[in-house]
Each structure stands twice: as C-alpha cells, then as structure tokens.
Amino acid sequence: MKKQHISLSIEDKHFLEELLSKGSLSVRTHRRALCIKKLDLGLSYQAVSELLEVNYVTVFNWSKKYKSEGLSFLYDKPRSGRPIKYDGQTASKVTALACSTPPEGYQRWSLRLLSDRIVELSILPEMSYSQVGRVLKKMNFNLIGNDNGALEK
Known part of the structure; x- marks a missing residue:
C-alpha cells in the first residue's frame, strides 16, 4: 500500500x-x-x-x-534586502543639477563637484561621486562639456 x-x-x-x-x-x-x-x-x-x-x-x-x-x-514571500537609497525623484534632481551651469571658476561639472553640491543643497545627506556617476550613467548622460558648461545627452 x-x-x-x-x-x-x-x-x-x-x-x-x-x-x-x-x-x-x-x-x-x-x-x-x-x-x-x-x-x-x-x-x-x-x-x-x-x-x-x-x-x-x-x-x-x-x-x-x-x-x-x-x-x-x-507563493514567494517578500525577500529582505537593502532598501532603495536613491529613488527616481532624487535621480531627476541630480540630473537637473548636472544640466545646470557649473559653479564659478569651473568650465563644467565633475562628479566630485556634483556630489559636494548635492550635499550642500541638502538634496541628500550624503552621496558619493561614484554614485553620482551611476545615476548619470543610468540617465545616459556624458560628462562632455559644451560651451555653456552643461552636460550633453
């Protein structure tokens, strides 16, 4: 049986x-x-x-x-993991800042300048320059300066 x-x-x-x-x-x-x-x-x-x-x-x-x-x-249960630190709204603010005119004395934005300005403007409490680069890379931005200092897309 x-x-x-x-x-x-x-x-x-x-x-x-x-x-x-x-x-x-x-x-x-x-x-x-x-x-x-x-x-x-x-x-x-x-x-x-x-x-x-x-x-x-x-x-x-x-x-x-x-x-x-x-x-x-x-059904699979929700998995734990690191929460998302930078959402779409933050990424759009970073991109908008990268498209703006660079600070006086600079011809164009660098990743370090952008990360410092993000913290200075209290967009985020901290953001490394490498994370700024990853956000801009996802948005297909290039750090090639043109005449007005803005980033080209």
Missing part, C-alpha cells in the same frame, strides 16, 4: 486545479503546486522529485511547508 504523504481538502484540490489551469503562473509556483497535487495522488517523494526534476529534499521541504502553512507556501 502506498503511503499518503499529503491529504488535500476539497477546497485545496479545487484551488490547485484552478491555479494550475492558469496560463500565467511563475515556474516556482507551478512546480510547488504540481508537487502537492502529485503527493496527494499518492506518489512518493522520490517519484515526485524525478517527475519535477527537483531534489528529493526539496519535495520533502515543500510537503513540510504545506503541512505547516497551507497553500500560502506556494
């Missing part, structure tokens, strides 16, 4: 059927849902791992997560 690793409720079965019939589903979610469905049918961890081409331990962990969290484990 086959060992029943997971026993799905009728609601969970309907939810999985509906989820798997959708065309736009991430691969991770699809594999997890298919794994739970196959385990409910009575397949072993080994058989499911070979069918889905994932590790045996992965199938075991998905089964354990389903038992503890329910079907919410199918």
